[in-house]
Amino acid sequence: MGTIAVELPVPKGTTGLRRRRVVGSLALLLTLLAAVVVSLAVGARGLGPAEVWHGLTAPPDTDRRLTEIRLIVQTVRVPRTVLAVVAGVALGVGGALIQGYTRNPIADTGLLGVNSGASFAVVAVIAVFGFDDPFQYVWFAFLGAAVAGVVVFGLASIGRGAGNPLTLALAGQGVTVFLAAVTTAVALSDQASLNALRFWNAGSVAGVGYGVIWPVSAFIAAGLVLALATLPALNLLNLGEDVARGLGVNIAVSRTVGIVAITLLAGAATAACGPIAFLGLMVAHVARHLTGPDYRWLVPYAGLLGAIVLLVCDIAGRLLVRPGELDAGVVVALLGAPFFAVLVWRGKFKNA
Amino acid sequence: MNGAEVKPGGATPADVRPVALAPGVRFGRVSFVWRPWMVCVTLLLGAATFLVFCLSIGVGDFPIGLPQVVATILGRGEQVDEFVIMDLRMPRALIGVVVGVALGVAGAITQSVARNPLASPDILGITGGAGAVAVFLVTVTGGTTAAVVNSVGLSGAALAGGLGTGLLVYFLAWRRGVDGFRLILIGISVSAVMEAITTWLLVQADIRDVARAQAWLIGSLDNRSWDDIRVALWCTLVLVAVVAGAAFQFKPLHLGDEVAAGLGVRYTRVRAVLLLCGVLLAGVAVSAAGPVPFVALVAPQVAMRLVRCPTPPMVASGMVGALLLTGADLVARTALPITLPVGVVTAVIGGPFLVYLLVRANVR
Numbered sequence: 001m002g003t004i005a006v007e008l009p010v011p012k013g014t015t016g017l018r019r020r021r022v023v024g025s026l027a028l029l030l031t032l033l034a035a036v037v038v039s040l041a042v043g044a045r046g047l048g049p050a051e052v053w054h055g056l057t058a059p060p061d062t063d064r065r066l067t068e069i070r071l072i073v074q075t076v077r078v079p080r081t082v083l084a085v086v087a088g089v090a091l092g093v094g095g096a097l098i099q100g101y102t103r104n105p106i107a108d109t110g111l112l113g114v115n116s117g118a119s120f121a122v123v124a125v126i127a128v129f130g131f132d133d134p135f136q137y138v139w140f141a142f143l144g145a146a147v148a149g150v151v152v153f154g155l156a157s158i159g160r161g162a163g164n165p166l167t168l169a170l171a172g173q174g175v176t177v178f179l180a181a182v183t184t185a186v187a188l189s190d191q192a193s194l195n196a197l198r199f200w201n202a203g204s205v206a207g208v209g210y211g212v213i214w215p216v217s218a219f220i221a222a223g224l225v226l227a228l229a230t231l232p233a234l235n236l237l238n239l240g241e242d243v244a245r246g247l248g249v250n251i252a253v254s255r256t257v258g259i260v261a262i263t264l265l266a267g268a269a270t271a272a273c274g275p276i277a278f279l280g281l282m283v284a285h286v287a288r289h290l291t292g293p294d295y296r297w298l299v300p301y302a303g304l305l306g307a308i309v310l311l312v313c314d315i316a317g318r319l320l321v322r323p324g325e326l327d328a329g330v331v332v333a334l335l336g337a338p339f340f341a342v343l344v345w346r347g348k349f350k351n352a
Numbered sequence: 353m354n355g356a357e358v359k360p361g362g363a364t365p366a367d368v369r370p371v372a373l374a375p376g377v378r379f380g381r382v383s384f385v386w387r388p389w390m391v392c393v394t395l396l397l398g399a400a401t402f403l404v405f406c407l408s409i410g411v412g413d414f415p416i417g418l419p420q421v422v423a424t425i426l427g428r429g430e431q432v433d434e435f436v437i438m439d440l441r442m443p444r445a446l447i448g449v450v451v452g453v454a455l456g457v458a459g460a461i462t463q464s465v466a467r468n469p470l471a472s473p474d475i476l477g478i479t480g481g482a483g484a485v486a487v488f489l490v491t492v493t494g495g496t497t498a499a500v501v502n503s504v505g506l507s508g509a510a511l512a513g514g515l516g517t518g519l520l521v522y523f524l525a526w527r528r529g530v531d532g533f534r535l536i537l538i539g540i541s542v543s544a545v546m547e548a549i550t551t552w553l554l555v556q557a558d559i560r561d562v563a564r565a566q567a568w569l570i571g572s573l574d575n576r577s578w579d580d581i582r583v584a585l586w587c588t589l590v591l592v593a594v595v596a597g598a599a600f601q602f603k604p605l606h607l608g609d610e611v612a613a614g615l616g617v618r619y620t621r622v623r624a625v626l627l628l629c630g631v632l633l634a635g636v637a638v639s640a641a642g643p644v645p646f647v648a649l650v651a652p653q654v655a656m657r658l659v660r661c662p663t664p665p666m667v668a669s670g671m672v673g674a675l676l677l678t679g680a681d682l683v684a685r686t687a688l689p690i691t692l693p694v695g696v697v698t699a700v701i702g703g704p705f706l707v708y709l710l711v712r713a714n715v716r
Contacts, residue, residue, distance in 0.1 A: 106537070155707055155710060155711060156710075158711055167710060170706060170709075170710050171707060171710055173475075173706060174702075174703045174704070174705075174706035174707040174710065175703060175707070176703075177645050177646060177699050177702060177703050177706075178699055178700060178702070178703025178704065179703075180645075180699065181570065181645065181695065181696045181698075181699030181700055181703070182696070182699075182700065184566065184569075184570045184693075184695075184696060185570075185692055185693075185696040187566065188563065188566060188567060188570075188693070189690060191559065191563065194559070194562065194563060194566060195559055195562075198551075198554045198555055198562055199555060201551055201554075202551045202552065202554075202555050203551075277544055278544065324556070326552060327551075327552065327555065329548075329551075330548045330549075330551060330552045333544050333545065333547070333548035334545060334548055336544070337541040337542065337544040337545040337548070338541070338545075340537070340540075340541040340544075341524060341537075341538055341541045341542070344525075344534055344537040344538055344541070345524070345527065345534075345538075
């Protein structure tokens, strides 16, 4: 029996695309690594590679100069870098997810009201309990962010307006302005709150210790696991609800898991760093440009890009206005807003 | 009535009443549709505003009854009342009305031009730009020159900042004409830049300046004198007159550019003139009272519903704005033991209103 070898036609672009995606993610990882090294070295006091290495590895010793370097690296630069990476991944993944679930290219985690919810909670607990340590109020910020996020998402998904890009923007805007007003009212009557608010509001990855970073990272890790688990369903959802239902996706469950993941990611990042706008939106668009619409690739790319952009913005903030510092959130906004404007101008967003 | 869907002025076809039912009135070259309901509602709004205005004047450490207030305003009051009312309380109440009218009309214009209920001056970046410039002045020049800045400079600079940002947004959004959706998105991004700058200025500044800037940033009518309101009053009157003139040309724009052109409207020019007036009105309002949130967004939407008009009505929007702001200021001064900035109250009213619009539009 002569067998006829049938070669299945492999779509020409597929292997190339796969290779490009793998190479691309390796390149992003290398870039991130380089950014981490630079972040450890650059600052009010520049350090050479050898000094950074010493600072990372040196045990407490008697040499005063080395101890000082160790102090700078281990208690200032490393936490700052770790937080930028963790928060960047969270905001990037959160941004890509929220754009996927709302099918809304303008969606940004800031739009969900998480920023205003977190600010309100921070100001309220400082005014009421007199907390002055971020470790104390980060939990309330997280709670506020989560509640605001769920409320906005809930409002935006009532009835038939759920699919409209402007619905989420409107709901987010309504809740944000309301909370911002109440926040201002509290802050104006309590100077300690006002002082905390203005620093927290700028969006900074500096000055937060491990006591905050570890728990926040745990929440973000949980959010990432949920996010990864929901990606196949998200791909199907983007074919349309009817198609997804036909292919066996439980839409309600998948949406809920998605919202929980987004809230964990954005809420935890915002609680630790303050509001950082445009980052999620920006990297989700770049990631989509690089990988195409497959969320199994798009979301990890967005996470890596988020970490790189936030870290680079933080480094740039340290260098731009020496001897002062620009907060990372301010640099991200200054970069992200023009980026957004260019997307608008090139007609990337369509009116529904 | 519809927050979520983007239609001219936020109206759904069901709200558009058949025009043929309304009789027309013509004076020479000027003609308009006679709508008794609209006139009645607008007059009622005016009366309500006057009532709240008088109530607001009467409230304070030295309470004055409503009859005395009215008598004094009409020039037949007692000497003591006259001093308290005309010199101390009138400027504050009057600036509430002026700013309210300016914001209401500005909101009606921007919402009509962008054909989107979201398009208020807050979102188009005008207030954000004004805020950034004002905060720059307060924080960078610091307390030493604050006295000079306080009198004229702050208002003027805020006006320039608002106008500059409005023009920037308009030109950035220009691409073979201005599309409402693009205008809003560009506005959002420019606002974000202005907010980032404001935030950074606040981080750098001395905490006492920050409190001052923060109070200004939420919008407040505190401590106004006659000098403060003169400029705002005249600017608003002139601009509203221009808007009233241009509004005749504007109505057909809701039918679409082609139809408007067919009816003999030079639509690009009319739209540019009106938008400029809207930006200036918003700038005047912000320079007088700070970026009071939500009045420009809410007033036209409320006016549309009261007047039962498919597009934001200019005059009624101004009246609703005045009523809203005067009422909010009254609440801000009397509701709690401490005096709140008026912007806190308008936001507390406006946020839920926006959510209500959204939910109602969606469940219907």
